[in-house]
Each structure stands twice: as structure tokens, then as C-alpha cells.
Amino acid sequence: MTTRGLNFLHEWISNNVPETATADVVSVDELTHKLIADAKAVVIRRDEIDDEVDSIYRTLVDAIVHFDPGLPESARGRFGFSIYGL
Numbered sequence: 001m002t003t004r005g006l007n008f009l010h011e012w013i014s015n016n017v018p019e020t021a022t023a024d025v026v027s028v029d030e031l032t033h034k035l036i037a038d039a040k041a042v043v044i045r046r047d048e049i050d051d052e053v054d055s056i057y058r059t060l061v062d063a064i065v066h067f068d069p070g071l072p073e074s075a076r077g078r079f080g081f082s083i084y085g086l
Contacts, residue, residue: 005048008039009056013063023064031060 012035021027035056036046046056053059 003052005039005044005050006052008042008044009035009049009052009059012038013060017060017063021064023061028057028060028064032057035060 016034016038017031021031035049039046039049049056
């Protein structure tokens with residue numbers, strides 16, 4: 001396991017998933033493909049991310065559905081949403 005993939009995922013979601021994103025299949029699929037392409041561009045293999053989460057797709061859905069910028073970090077976790085237990 002590597003934290004490099006998890007750190008990349010956290011940063012990528014913070015910088016690339018807009019607060020106005022919707023959790024529809026097409027939008028999440030596009031975000032998933034962009035995430036994988038961006039990871040590849042910085043030499044992070046997909047398995048480095050896959051090893052850290054159950055599903056990239058479900059992680060992005062969770063980030064979109066559960067994101068609440070008004071909550072303090074301690075209440076929403078380090079990432080602004082939960083990426084564990086999906």
C-alpha cells in the first residue's frame with residue numbers, strides 16, 4: 001500500500017471536483033477518466049489509488065454527495081468527506 005496514491009487522490013479531488021458537481025453517471029465517469037489521466041501524467045499508477053480505496057468511482061460520488069464546505073475540518077474529516085468504508 002502507498003499513501004502517495006491517497007495523497008494524490010485527496011489533492012486531485014480538492015482541486016478538480018467543483019462544489020456544483022452532480023453525482024450523475026456521466027459526470028462521475030468523466031471525472032474518473034480525468035483523475036486517471038492526471039495521475040498517469042504525474043507517474044502515479046492506477047493501482048496506487050485503487051489500493052487505497054474500494055472504488056474510485058464510488059469515492060468520487062461520495063465526495064460529491066457528502067461534500068459540505070461549511071463544516072469544520074474536524075467534523076468532516078481530513079478530506080471534507082469520508083473515503084473509507086465505501
